[in-house]
Amino acid sequence: MVDLKDAIADAMVQVIKLAATRVRKDVRNLIAAAAKEETNQLARKQLEYLLQNFELAAKECLPYCQDTGTIHVFGTIGEQFPIRAGIYAAIEAGIVNATKTIPLRPNSVDPISETMKYKDNTGPGLPDVSLRVVPGDMLELDVLLKGAGSENMSKLVMLEPIGAKERIPGIVREYMINAGGKPCPPVIIGIGIGGSASTCMGIAKKSLLREAGAPHPDPATHTLEIAIKDAVNSTGIGTMGLGGAITCLAVHVDTCARHPASFPVGIVVQCYAHRHARVRVEKDGYKTIPEEFYP
Numbered sequence: 001m002v003d004l005k006d007a008i009a010d011a012m013v014q015v016i017k018l019a020a021t022r023v024r025k026d027v028r029n030l031i032a033a034a035a036k037e038e039t040n041q042l043a044r045k046q047l048e049y050l051l052q053n054f055e056l057a058a059k060e061c062l063p064y065c066q067d068t069g070t071i072h073v074f075g076t077i078g079e080q081f082p083i084r085a086g087i088y089a090a091i092e093a094g095i096v097n098a099t100k101t102i103p104l105r106p107n108s109v110d111p112i113s114e115t116m117k118y119k120d121n122t123g124p125g126l127p128d129v130s131l132r133v134v135p136g137d138m139l140e141l142d143v144l145l146k147g148a149g150s151e152n153m154s155k156l157v158m159l160e161p162i163g164a165k166e167r168i169p170g171i172v173r174e175y176m177i178n179a180g181g182k183p184c185p186p187v188i189i190g191i192g193i194g195g196s197a198s199t200c201m202g203i204a205k206k207s208l209l210r211e212a213g214a215p216h217p218d219p220a221t222h223t224l225e226i227a228i229k230d231a232v233n234s235t236g237i238g239t240m241g242l243g244g245a246i247t248c249l250a251v252h253v254d255t256c257a258r259h260p261a262s263f264p265v266g267i268v269v270q271c272y273a274h275r276h277a278r279v280r281v282e283k284d285g286y287k288t289i290p291e292e293f294y295p
């Protein structure tokens with residue numbers, strides 16, 4: 001009988017390694033398309049280097065960026081999944097093991113006492129884990145490795161509701177001009193609209209887990225995604241800030257209900273190194289990586 005806590009810890013190592021060393025198929029396809037489309041020769045060359053870097057990293061089984069980020073875990077747990085106790089500890093154990101064996105850069109430090117470093121990518125409040133209970137009997141974990149260069153560009157804007165929606169593309173454009181090459185473009189941008197200050201940032205980050213560039217099912221929301229993407233690509237920032245037509249690969253907007261007097265907008269920027277992978281752990285401990293991103 002498989003120990004489910006061991007299975008979860010192993011699943012974490014497996015999924016972190018996948019995310020850190022192999023690019024998602026949809027992201028690679030967008031970067032390959034950008035390399036064909038880009039007319040700025042310097043930016044195009046850089047895009048080709050990114051594609052070569054992906055190939056080398058996969059071949060050598062090594063992370064394709066030196067900043068392996070902070071680790072976010074978005075999970076769902078089936079009501080009939082056999083265990084509850086020990087799941088967080090198992091996720092942490094997986095991260096500690098992944099840090100040592102892949103290896104990952106230890107990216108967890110105390111915010112006040114700068115000399116205090118945690119050596120294994122855990123620490124108070126890290127990893128950032130959210131688990132939702134859903135019908136079913138399996139555990140599904142989405143792991144996102146978020147580098148500092150892009151995470152530092154996160155922004156919350158609280159707008160006056162009147163005319164707010166129309167202002168969003170221009171606000172994001174101005175914001176990305178200030179960001180320039182710092183988030184390592186070409187980027188994917190998650191936008192959360194509505195809820196509270198904290199919920200809109202949360203849904204903005206979670207929107208990054210969608211297939212890159214897949215349209216939001218609501219046509220009006222997708223129209224806004226296109227308007228934001230076009231606004232960002234009109235900046236000419238280009239790959240790594242070298243200039244060019246393609247700064248943004250995709251924009252994902254997600255929404256939730258808001259207070260009539262509030263219009264929160266969360267902006268979460270993801271660099272070209274969009275390190276995300278998903279694993280499912282069944283009630284008998286059997287693990288699978290769904291094929292949508294890593295066929």
Ligand code: SF4
Pocket residue numbers: 065066067068069146147148149150182183184271272273
């Ligand atoms: S922003 Fe992304 S690609 Fe750039 S250094 Fe950080 S993790 Fe790496």
